[in-house]
Amino acid sequence: MPSRRFLDLLLPGALTALLSTTSVMAQEAFTCPATGGDLIVGIESGVPTLDQHTATSSATRNVAMNIFETLVIRDENMNPAPDLAASIDVSEDGLTYTFVLREGVKFHNGKPLTTADVVASFDRYKELGVNRATLDVVASWEATDDMTFVITLNQAQPTFLESLSSYTVPIVIVPAEEAAKPAGQIEPIGTGPFKFAEFVPDSFVRLERYDEYVANDSFPGLSGFAGHKQACVDTVTFRMLTEPGARMAALETGEVHIAENVPTISQERLAGTEGVELVRLENFALNVAYPNWSAPPTDNLQVRQAILAALDMEEIMEAATDGAFELNPSFQFPDTGYYSTAGEEFYNQHDLEKAKALLAESGYNNEPIVLLTNQQFPNMYNSALVMAAQLQAAGMNAELRASSTGRRLLPPVRRKPRAGTSSSRSGPR
Amino acid sequence: MLGYTVSRLLQAIPILFLVSLMAFGIIYLIPGDAATVIGGPSASAQDLAQIRANLGLDQPLHVQILTFYTNLLQGDLGRSLLLGVPVTEAIIQRSPVTIGIAIYSLVLTIVLGLSTGIIAALNHNRWLDQAATIFALIGVSLPNFWLALVMIVLFSVNLGWLPTGGYVPFSQDPIGWLRTATMPAVSLALLQAGLLTRITRSTMLEVLSQDYIRTARSKGISEWKVVGKHALANVMMPVVTVLGLILSVLLSGSIVIETIFGVPGIGALLGNAISSRDYPMIQGGLLFVTAALLLLNILVDVLYTWLDPRIRVGGGK
Numbered sequence: 169m170p171s172r173r174f175l176d177l178l179l180p181g182a183l184t185a186l187l188s189t190t191s192v193m194a195q196e197a198f199t200c201p202a203t204g205g206d207l208i209v210g211i212e213s214g215v216p217t218l219d220q221h222t223a224t225s226s227a228t229r230n231v232a233m234n235i236f237e238t239l240v241i242r243d244e245n246m247n248p249a250p251d252l253a254a255s256i257d258v259s260e261d262g263l264t265y266t267f268v269l270r271e272g273v274k275f276h277n278g279k280p281l282t283t284a285d286v287v288a289s290f291d292r293y294k295e296l297g298v299n300r301a302t303l304d305v306v307a308s309w310e311a312t313d314d315m316t317f318v319i320t321l322n323q324a325q326p327t328f329l330e331s332l333s334s335y336t337v338p339i340v341i342v343p344a345e346e347a348a349k350p351a352g353q354i355e356p357i358g359t360g361p362f363k364f365a366e367f368v369p370d371s372f373v374r375l376e377r378y379d380e381y382v383a384n385d386s387f388p389g390l391s392g393f394a395g396h397k398q399a400c401v402d403t404v405t406f407r408m409l410t411e412p413g414a415r416m417a418a419l420e421t422g423e424v425h426i427a428e429n430v431p432t433i434s435q436e437r438l439a440g441t442e443g444v445e446l447v448r449l450e451n452f453a454l455n456v457a458y459p460n461w462s463a464p465p466t467d468n469l470q471v472r473q474a475i476l477a478a479l480d481m482e483e484i485m486e487a488a489t490d491g492a493f494e495l496n497p498s499f500q501f502p503d504t505g506y507y508s509t510a511g512e513e514f515y516n517q518h519d520l521e522k523a524k525a526l527l528a529e530s531g532y533n534n535e536p537i538v539l540l541t542n543q544q545f546p547n548m549y550n551s552a553l554v555m556a557a558q559l560q561a562a563g564m565n566a567e568l569r570a571s572s573t574g575r576r577l578l579p580p581v582r583r584k585p586r587a588g589t590s591s592s593r594s595g596p597r
Numbered sequence: 598m599l600g601y602t603v604s605r606l607l608q609a610i611p612i613l614f615l616v617s618l619m620a621f622g623i624i625y626l627i628p629g630d631a632a633t634v635i636g637g638p639s640a641s642a643q644d645l646a647q648i649r650a651n652l653g654l655d656q657p658l659h660v661q662i663l664t665f666y667t668n669l670l671q672g673d674l675g676r677s678l679l680l681g682v683p684v685t686e687a688i689i690q691r692s693p694v695t696i697g698i699a700i701y702s703l704v705l706t707i708v709l710g711l712s713t714g715i716i717a718a719l720n721h722n723r724w725l726d727q728a729a730t731i732f733a734l735i736g737v738s739l740p741n742f743w744l745a746l747v748m749i750v751l752f753s754v755n756l757g758w759l760p761t762g763g764y765v766p767f768s769q770d771p772i773g774w775l776r777t778a779t780m781p782a783v784s785l786a787l788l789q790a791g792l793l794t795r796i797t798r799s800t801m802l803e804v805l806s807q808d809y810i811r812t813a814r815s816k817g818i819s820e821w822k823v824v825g826k827h828a829l830a831n832v833m834m835p836v837v838t839v840l841g842l843i844l845s846v847l848l849s850g851s852i853v854i855e856t857i858f859g860v861p862g863i864g865a866l867l868g869n870a871i872s873s874r875d876y877p878m879i880q881g882g883l884l885f886v887t888a889a890l891l892l893l894n895i896l897v898d899v900l901y902t903w904l905d906p907r908i909r910v911g912g913g914k
Contacts, residue, residue: 368861370869371861407763418761420754
């Protein structure tokens with residue numbers, strides 16, 4: 169008996185109810201405002217590879233998710249939504265998840281999608297996928313027939329579909345014969361609305377509309393990574409313009425139609441440029457610092473409370489974003505399923521006296537508190553820099569340690585804590 | 598001349614060997630454990646063991662060196678961690694882009710530098726000389742990345758003459774190549790042209806004060822011929838000497854310039870390899886760039902002997 173929230177999405181009645189309460193979701197079936205042409209997008213980072221399973225880079229994800237699809241993905245409100253699955257059933261004990269595939273879906277090479285491809289893709293992700301820890305809770309998966317894929321868990325995990333639908337490094341479905349290939353060596357063949365055309369590393373990726381794309385008809389329009397996807401343009405070219413000045417110049421001259429990550433310093437000028445529209449992405453990223461609970465001194469609750477008491481989030485975020493931020497006490501964005509302000513009294517306290525008192529009680533003896541960050545993403549580095557200064561002001565021996573890169577070349581399995589470190593990272597998981 | 602060329606080529610071998618030893622050693626120069634640095638803070642013990650095995654770091658040192666050189670002699674530089682393709686393949690794919698722009702830039706450097714230097718020398722202490730000296734000073738002082746950005750604003754955004762970046766292969770569309778390669782080439786060339794202007798100017802001034810020039814002039818030969826035929830041949834010597842230097846700066850400058858203009862050449866390849874700790878790629882890139890520079894310098898030296906027979910030491914012909 170399906171009773172869970174995510175299953176409600178699949179029932180037409182529930183879908184209507186959801187639409188009426190969520191104003192941001194498309195009310196009518198989406199139609200292309202214009203068709204044809206080449207859409208050129210200036211992206212801020214190089215795309216290292218299109219092997220989605222093995223890439224930690226969000227640049228890979230943003231390009232590859234036009235080519236590939238997953239069984240279940242998130243909609244724009246962060247809720248899990250079926251993508252290649254037509255239905256998802258959960259057994260009453262919460263141990264068995266049954267996915268039935270959508271009919272008529274074909275890969276870009278013309279091969280029909282079957283559960284053999286799903287099994288092979290999951291096998292590959294389990295072996296070399298970046299977030300393969302997601303599958304640690306899984307006992308087994310199998311194809312019971314060509315269209316039915318069953319996952320059995322070791323133990324019930326109420327948030328299993330949430331983790332399975334994570335778009336950080338999505339578990340995309342690739343043809344079984346591609347799934348057999350090592351990391352970084354697959355042909356980018358998926359089931360998505362665009363197929364791969366050309367990739368010149370450090371220059372551009374070009375995708376073409378896949379005319380035989382079978383869209384998910386259970387949705388009226390696109391919602392986040394989910395929904396009824398439709399390719400309006402003939403081709404999309406993602407140009408890698410890592411230099412912000414050059415990227416903005418390309419936008420101004422009309423060489424690119426969309427440019428991401430506009431520096432605050434350029435916004436005023438661009439706002440006055442004819443034909444340029446600035447779109448502010450409210451729910452773009454969260455800056456998060458993880459304290460290490462398993463090593464001193466941050467294994468001490470009072471030390472962690474002292475850190476929290478000392479921080480001035482306004483100042484941190486100002487440095488991180490040049491003013492483009494909203495303070496948010498939650499780990500989720502407003503208007504999303506899990507948003508809550510519980511515990512907000514602990515957020516943004518900026519109470520140095522309280523921090524010092526907590527430190528004195530904790531028995532903290534000036535041990536180094538190492539802030540681990542990277543220099544590739546200025547928002548992370550700047551946050552950590554200001555955070556270190558604030559902790560020092562509260563009497564903590566804070567040290568900043570920055571690696572030269574935020575890009576990991578090889579995927580982590582589990583986060584093994586290091587002595588006294590915390591790390592800074594952005595982006596919802 | 599052949600003997601000289603061969604002996605210069607032989608001399609390059611120990612240098613290449615030293616550089617290859619350095620390339621091999623890069624992985625050991627990383628503070629701490631290379632696998633930890635490559636794997637990042639969240640790599641598991643299993644990941645680290647895998648990285649060590651992939652890089653051969655779990656083998657004894659002599660086996661590692663032997664494997665490195667065996668592979669190197671077979672042209673196998675390993676597989677790029679970031680791109681997933683063999684390093685040799687990536688370098689072969691990218692080098693025509695950088696070489697094309699470097700040649701374009703070199704031509705611009707020589708034309709600009711030589712002509713400005715000669716004009717300055719011929720108009721010694723007049724306003725043209727001063728203008729040329731200022732041009733040279735500006736050229737030498739401006740950082741090329743800044744110049745690149747200013748050129749984008751001027752020629753792309755304001756005037757709309759050239760695209761802001763990107764790259765079109767010459768074989769696909771020569772005009773498109775010229776449009777995309779011009780700003781990268783000019784931003785690389787201006788600095789070098791400034792250097793060349795100064796050297797040409799001072800050499801030319803020195804040559805023009807020589808006795809044989811006075812003799813030539815006294816014979817009634819036109820000034821054009823005096824400068825173009827008699828003086829220029831001797832001015833070329835120091836110019837050729839700095840060519841090797843100019844080429845090495847063109848290659849290293851391409852890392853920044855290719856990143857700004859989104860040009861997929863060796864520079865961008867190496868820049869990304871460095872920022873993402875792609876050690877096989879850095880090793881391969883180091884070897885390739887050094888070998889290329891060595892060969893170019895040998896070429897310059899051979900050119901030198903051809904231009905000036907006095908240099909042919911040992912009487913080789």
